[in-house]
Amino acid sequence: MSKTRPALEVSTLPHLTHPKYRPDIDGLRALGVLLVVIFHAFPRTLPGGFVGVDIFFVVSGYLISSIIFGNLEAGTFSFSEFYSRRIRRIFPALAIVLATAWGLGWLLLVLDEQKQLGLHIAAGSGFVSNLLLWSESGYFDNDASTKPLLHLWSLGIEEQFYIFWPLLLGLLWKRNYSNYNFLGITLLIAIASFAVNILTVHADPVAAFYSPWSRFWELMVGGILAYLVLHRPQVLTTNPDWQSAAGLTLIVVSVALLNKNAAFPGWWALLPTLGTFLIIAAGPNAWLNRHFLSSRGMVGIGLISYPLYLWHWLLLSMAWIVRGKTPPTSTRALMVAASFLLAYLTYSLLEKRMRRGGTRTVIALAATMAGLFVIGLVTQAEILRPRNDHESIGAILEALHDWEYPSGFQKTSFGGVAVRSKTGSAKPVLFIGDSHIEQYGPRIASLLDSDPAQYRSALLLTSAGCAPVPDSGQTNEYRVETCNSYRRHVTTLVHDAQISTVVIGAAWNLYFLKSSPRYSKNMDIDFELANLERFIRSLAVEKEVYLILDNPNGPPFEPRNFFAGTRFSGLTVKPHQESIPLADDQGQLGERLTEIARKAGAKVIDPVAHLCPERRCPAMTAAGKPVYKDDNHYRPFYVRQHADFIDIVLAK
Structure with a gap:
């Protein structure tokens, strides 16, 4: 075949030729x-x-x-x-x-x-x-x-x-x-x-x-x-x-x-x-x-x-x-x-x-x-x-994207595992969990920024959507490999001798309650809770362990549900309801987790006990500012001001 090639672009070239039309290819389309x-x-x-x-x-x-x-x-x-x-x-x-x-x-x-x-x-x-x-x-x-x-x-x-x-x-x-x-x-x-x-x-x-x-x-x-x-x-x-x-x-x-x-x-x-x-x-x-x-x-x-x-x-x-x-x-x-x-x-x-x-x-x-x-x-x-x-919609929309973690934390390695850290003045506290632990990041960062000499260092080993318990059957269908890898890192780090305290938290309500849209019918809840108890017990013989119960969540806390009217007629904001009754099944799960943790040797931190007087939980501030960014995560400003139940684990 000749090695001489005609130029690709000349005005005298005939039009591009195309394959013969095949109706069956249109049928394939x-x-x-x-x-x-x-x-x-x-x-x-x-x-x-x-x-x-x-x-x-x-x-x-x-x-x-x-x-x-x-x-x-x-x-x-x-x-x-x-x-x-x-x-x-x-x-x-x-x-x-x-x-x-x-x-x-x-x-x-x-x-x-x-x-x-x-x-x-x-x-x-x-x-x-x-x-x-x-x-x-x-x-x-x-x-x-x-x-x-x-x-x-x-x-x-x-x-x-x-x-x-x-x-x-x-x-x-x-x-x-x-x-x-x-x-x-x-x-x-x-x-x-x-x-x-x-x-x-x-x-x-x-x-x-x-x-x-x-x-x-x-x-x-x-x-x-x-x-x-x-x-x-x-x-x-x-x-x-x-x-x-x-x-x-x-x-x-x-x-x-x-x-x-x-x-x-x-x-x-x-x-x-x-x-x-x-x-x-x-x-x-x-x-x-x-x-x-x-x-x-x-x-x-x-x-x-x-x-x-x-x-x-x-x-x-x-x-x-x-x-x-x-x-x-x-x-x-x-x-x-x-x-x-x-x-x-x-x-x-x-x-x-x-x-x-x-x-x-x-x-x-x-x-x-x-x-x-x-x-x-x-x-x-x-x-x-x-x-x-409308101007009133602005405060609601602001909440939907209000998330700060990992802002304020340094990406580093500890014990051969990639973590986020904030330096204090004593042996570190290890926080493990999903985004329900990450939501407390602004409070942790603000404490250590305000007076690092008074608080222990913080390490966060987290993965959004992944329960932190090794051998857990909880899966996020889009993050199966990520969650499995994350749990292997948890297993490596929790037993490190340099870690004085382990804090475990996760979206327990989303994983374990049948009312949750993320509940998996294939999950054996009794096995999962027994597995959590075994995990806590294995840690509690070595070091101090805290279990953070889940925060209240569900559609009543979702800022998008605060709108009134329709998208065709025009949207406005409903008169705000400052607090929502705690769902019965969430309260019952919290009680069950409390019993499991205490039997296994862990201390329990319950956000409901601190934030929900008479079991009514905040959804809006008095000024009409949503407390949540979605239906299950607190906003940074609210965590910084009110999540003081975290302080005890960092205090020297």
Whole structure:
């Protein structure tokens, strides 16, 4: 093959050539989007429907790689035309959905929600939603259902692929690599990306889900297929009908076996990706491809699959936000129907026209997206504010993000374990637990700042969402590996001879009460409490041990529940109720934990005894300031002023 390569960008080049249209691939798009829409609208019906996104990834990788490989080898590739086509294909529907999201946000959201939406609009228009969502993930991240643009994470990964892949292949081509290197580089990236996926799916599942480096392999599966179709089609198909049936079976099996608790993508993602590979490789004449995927209904849905994907989650999420919880089935069905209608109108009235546009259309679309990026940023900066922006709402919104820990503490190592520390004048006190120990950080820091000579040093070994008791069956479904690793560190450190006192605390009410939304039906509470007693007893023979009971919690303490009115009519703040009766089951659990701790040799600290006179617990100050940041964590100002029950463990 000649080593001389034509320039990639010359005005005399013919237009980019595209693979021959295959209606069955539009049918695959339909299958992918239907799985995702049903999963989002009716998750119990199709808990594994999220694999529809993986079908999209393989299809996109196949089509884009076919265009790049074929045109580079023919000498007809043009970066300007390639990206112009991407703009005309992607920008119209995205722009109208982003603009609608902002309008609905202005109408329905409060300031903190609209600020976050503004940032997500900017990220969506800049195709980095996956990176933003990755950075936002954490224990205090708000529910996925309250993020109307959450689904743009997959579009971000695809657009990052569209930028990275042609640039890399164009560079290789210009440097006179033979076309066989296309297969080599595709395989290399696929293997490396798959390895990243496997290595991170347990250690950092959020990164594995959102990172392009752990997802590109799925698009590369499509790229490998594209190369084989161009150069070695004979190796792809032996029995098309059975091959297509096997591919669809793999997709169905993945939908049937998977749910949101699966370690995904991981090895599981091979099922939908290889299934899609087999279906496309079988060719358009395979029986399933010809009669099912190429049917008029599937092709019709496939043609509107992109705007349908964009619209459906925006409407479902807004419906969730308006109701404050999962909407009824009828409302979700209505949102899905509206999504289909909006998708059809977007495709027929906007997308089809824009695809025929020229340079001016491309410039106008790019300018529109840049404008949306700016609108998103100025919304995030509170320059553009929502309709529900009454002055009285401000005090409530301030509470929702009021969290200081680990501010004031130094990150260090003690006994070979990473901890947060605050230096005093005697042997350290070790605090172990989850965020319900972390919430007392402001009080601990203020004591040691005020007079370090009077208090012992403090070490905090904590992990939000993880009970601190070794061998505990309590699990946070998104942090299983993190919690297991954390408990191993606890086991290492609690017996260290330099530790004079251990303070144990956690969200006991959330873990052990059936009324809690985090209660696991699979948890044996009697075993857990006996395990806690054994743990305390093992420590109490060596050193001083304190058990901090849980603070009162539940919906009556949640600042968002202090709003009156509706998001449509306008929100105001209810006349504040300063105290809430302690829930009976929380009081009973506290009594049981007290008995266990004292039998095992620990001293008990009960926030209820200190803060809830006559078992009525504070929710608002007399000035109308929420005491809690959410339904179970105290705010820093309240802890500093009132959590003096912590002082005894630090006093020399």
